[in-house]
Amino acid sequence: MSKQINIGVIGVGHLGVHHASHLTKIGNANLVGIFDSDTQRAEEISNKLKVKSFESMESLLNSVDAVSIVTPTSTHRKVAESCIKKGKHVFIEKPITSSVDDAEHLIGLANKHDVIIQVGHIERFNPALLALSNLAIDPKYIEVHRMAPFMSRGTDVPVVLDLMIHDIDLILSFISSPVKEIYANGVSIMTNSVDIANARIKFENGSIANITSSRVAKDRVRKIKIFQQDLYVTIDFLAGISEVYKAMGASQNDPDAIMSAPLVGADGKHRQIFYEKPVVKKTDALKSELKNYINAVLGKEKPMVDGFAGKQALDVAIKIHDKILEDLR
Numbered sequence: 001m002s003k004q005i006n007i008g009v010i011g012v013g014h015l016g017v018h019h020a021s022h023l024t025k026i027g028n029a030n031l032v033g034i035f036d037s038d039t040q041r042a043e044e045i046s047n048k049l050k051v052k053s054f055e056s057m058e059s060l061l062n063s064v065d066a067v068s069i070v071t072p073t074s075t076h077r078k079v080a081e082s083c084i085k086k087g088k089h090v091f092i093e094k095p096i097t098s099s100v101d102d103a104e105h106l107i108g109l110a111n112k113h114d115v116i117i118q119v120g121h122i123e124r125f126n127p128a129l130l131a132l133s134n135l136a137i138d139p140k141y142i143e144v145h146r147m148a149p150f151m152s153r154g155t156d157v158p159v160v161l162d163l164m165i166h167d168i169d170l171i172l173s174f175i176s177s178p179v180k181e182i183y184a185n186g187v188s189i190m191t192n193s194v195d196i197a198n199a200r201i202k203f204e205n206g207s208i209a210n211i212t213s214s215r216v217a218k219d220r221v222r223k224i225k226i227f228q229q230d231l232y233v234t235i236d237f238l239a240g241i242s243e244v245y246k247a248m249g250a251s252q253n254d255p256d257a258i259m260s261a262p263l264v265g266a267d268g269k270h271r272q273i274f275y276e277k278p279v280v281k282k283t284d285a286l287k288s289e290l291k292n293y294i295n296a297v298l299g300k301e302k303p304m305v306d307g308f309a310g311k312q313a314l315d316v317a318i319k320i321h322d323k324i325l326e327d328l329r
């Protein structure tokens with residue numbers, strides 16, 4: 001039998017219960033137990049999943065090799081620090097922490113104790129995105145919309161750190177160039193913090209990303225459009241649909257093309273547009289993410305989003321948020 005990782009979940013609220021539930025079904029993972037500072041919630045989830053509820057984080061840490069930290073963002077530094085200092089691998093839900101200093105502190109500590117930090121930027125595991133893994137993504141321009149109805153959960157941080165950070169992480173994974181300039185603005189509607197935000201990020205290589213995020217929308221939307229030379233891609237992360245439009249030269253009009261230019265290009269060929277809808281596998285992004293974490297702890301895979309990537313996304317998010325605050329003053 002292959003090695004099993006003894007794991008615990010800290011924080012079994014809205015999302016943590018799903019972590020715990022998936023971890024009972026992932027081979028190589030042995031869910032030893034849970035800990036939640038809300039004892040009533042801990043007991044409820046312990047009964048529901050038939051898993052031990054530990055009376056303290058320390059006692060849980062004495063029984064595991066690794067943990068999933070699914071507590072509110074404001075607690076991530078303190079909770080992760082205790083786990084790492086005990087030599088435990090940590091999966092930290094996004095955003096990694098609420099400040100870049102805290103993220104750097106955890107990364108330094110994890111290096112010292114030789115443990116993995118993985119950060120829960122779940123969209124990297126969205127099957128609609130994974131369906132595009134054969135494409136060479138090199139965007140000139142990215143347009144993103146992420147909207148959600150208002151809920152009090154997640155409002156311990158502004159919308160940029162709650163929702164927009166998902167898209168910032170994706171964009172940084174697509175564009176490997178330093179950020180050059182950021183323009184951003186936003187408004188508060190339901191909280192004392194920023195609830196709707198728009199940011200335009202310009203990268204050193206000339207690429208631009210325009211992101212709109214709102215947590216005060218009637219309907220949920222999670223869409224990204226990627227424009228690059230000879231390629232246009234749309235991803236609907238909620239519906240699980242990707243669409244690809246490729247421009248190619250053809251010597252004759254191809255009946256499969258959805259558009260043809262009347263003019264012949266410099267290569268002596270007609271420019272034509274071809275449409276594809278890649279097959280999207282029906283996988284669960286959270287389960288795939290946790291499998292990646294368990295395999296990373298086993299040394300079989302690299303974490304898709306490590307502490308450094310989590311910190312990079314947070315750094316850009318905080319710069320965007322600071323620009324919004326500057327604009328509001």
Ligand code: NAD
Nearest residue numbers: 011012013014015016036037038070071072073093094122
């Ligand atoms: P939640 O409020 O529903 O649950 C948090 C749980 O943590 C609660 O049960 C609370 O009692 C417990 N808790 C608080 N402090 C604790 C501590 N010090 N030790 C142990 N337990 C503690 O919150 P949520 O919506 O599940 O969010 C949790 C984290 O997950 C946040 O960082 C959030 O940003 C992130 N999140 C990520 C996604 C995603 O798409 N990846 C979605 C939702 C939430």
